[in-house]
Amino acid sequence: MTLQFLAGMSLLVLVHELGHFLAAKAFGIRVRKFYLFFDAWGFRLFKFHFKGTEYGIGWLPLGGYVKMAGMLSNRDDEEGNEGSFAHRRYHNKPVWQRVIVMLSGILMNLILAAVIYSGLTLHYGKGYVTTLKDGYRIIPGQLGKEAGLKPGDQIVAFDQDSLLDVDELTSTRLMRGKTLLSVIRSNGRERVHLHIHVSPKIMQSVADKGLTQFFTLNAGYKMDSIYTNVDLRGKKLFQKEPVIALNGDSVHSYEEFLVKLHKNKTKELMLTIVHDGKTRQVKAHREKDGDIGFSMTTAFSGKVNDPVSVSDAAGNGAKRTMTAIANNARGFTQILKGEVPLKEALNGPVRIATMFGDHLDWKRFWGLIALLSIGIAFINLLPIPSLDGGQVLMVAIEGIRGKPTKPETLEMVQVTGFFLLMGILAFVFYNDIRSLI
The missing domain is CATH 2.30.42 (Pdz3 Domain)
Structure with missing residues (x-):
């Protein structure tokens, strides 16, 4: 479960930051660092330099980041005067380019979700x-x-x-x-x-x-075989016999059969079956571990898996992505209206990790990654200064005013946004732990 969570979140962060990175490179912005996880206090697991950019893996697994020259301040960076790189600084680029750079991470998450949904449809059919x-x-x-x-x-x-x-x-x-x-x-x-x-x-x-x-x-379900206490001596089985009742209680489905087995787990089990066109009762055999001596196979008669073309898979991937976006928007609206309490609506890393389960199921894994990718995209749209949506809002305000934001104001907003984000993260962790307890 932990490995699935770390692998999945690492992929999502990498794809998101790759969007910012590629857009920044396309517009000629100098990218100083591209990190998976945070290298807090200068500690990192791995790094290398290539064409003026430091690539690495930090030790603190709380996301990742792309550091662009002039990103945090429109003054000279802490590394000294960069007059020769002035044209490559983030804050010296046109407003429309900065907006695209900030939205590119969100776009990459949506593209990832659509690709995953399309791949699942293509592989498993519809x-x-x-x-x-x-x-x-x-x-x-x-x-x-x-x-x-x-x-x-x-x-x-x-x-x-x-x-x-x-x-x-x-x-x-x-x-x-x-x-x-x-x-x-x-x-x-x-x-x-x-x-x-x-x-x-x-x-x-x-x-x-x-x-x-x-x-x-x-x-729908069918019986593969039934072992009874008598039959075990001669190793004879009743094969493919429909079970119509358990201890005299009618059974209509596999799920109902399991429920009745659980209710009768301490009792002797008599199965009513149809054998050679006649109804008869047989005593089910219990193994030492408590399992009863028969096996079953299920068949869902209403389900048809149809292979699909690449174009149909892509269309279905796009449709499922749009549906998930609409679901997130509707959920956020419900929170604002007070229809859903905030403590019940927010899932943090702990509860998200439990969604992966304790064994690897590729269909579930990729489906959850797609869903989380859309969730990350939606969260980053929120107008919190430390998130992409907050950055877009600040750039938009600058564009409307027609002049750059004062460095002091920009830094104050960034710090405020950071502490707000940390507060939300602390609440989410507390909420996860509370829900588990």
Whole structure:
């Protein structure tokens, strides 16, 4: 988990700072340093010089930075008079060039997300849920029940989008709040169409507690084999037999089967199966570790994985990126309106690290990297002086006034922004630790 987090965040920081670096080089700005992590107090793990720029890896893993001549002040830098490099100083460049340099890191994060989403689509194909098939149902968790969902419901649309991507169906697309679920509910032979509005409060709880607390997909399943106490002596198996009940309680899905197994973990287990067209009961065998003697394979009958072309993958990558940007914007609006408390909305490094899980799943890893890349881009747009958005705001003000900002004012704003950012970071760390406790 820790290695995934460090690798992922290092990639995101590197890509972000590379955007600033490339834009600065393109406009002829002198780049003094390009660092992954911070070389606080002059300590670093590695460095080398190439064409006037120092490249290195710092020891403090809190991000990274690109240091441009004249970036922090429009006065001479601490290294002495740079009259011969005056035309290569950041503050001597036109306003529009400085704005592009500051926005290039954000743009690179968005491009990275789009590339990752496109690559995932190209590699895994596009899985759609055909919602009207009889094999597709949901099992609501506690939060799903609070929202008004019932076992056996069919979700046929999110916010009037009737073609559901499997990955989106079980992703943060749900987390943007005020979600409209279009549901088909069977009542005997009658099929009722419902529209359920899910409140932001419930969706925030889903984000904190996990999607399974909202609902799980009711996948179809088949029995691979059943071991019974009697059969073990002769090594005979009942193969591919459908289980229709456990201890007399009807079973309709794999997820429901697992739930009933857990509830009966201290009891003797009798499985009702259909064998050779006849219903019979068999006693399940328990191993020494408590597992019962059978194996199962699942098959989601409503899912179809279709290969896609490069152009279709790129289009889907761009669409998923725009959707994630909209989700971030909506979440930020909810915070400003007070619909979602700040302490519940902000995830710091500790909670982000736990999202990667304790084993490497490449699809989950890259999907999370794409999502975090968009989050970093959005955060950097905020008008805090130490962030890219704050820098763009300062440059824009200078452009409107038609004259440079006083060095004293600029330095005061930078220091204020730094302490504000450190305060936010301290709050986020505290919030992470509090949530874990």
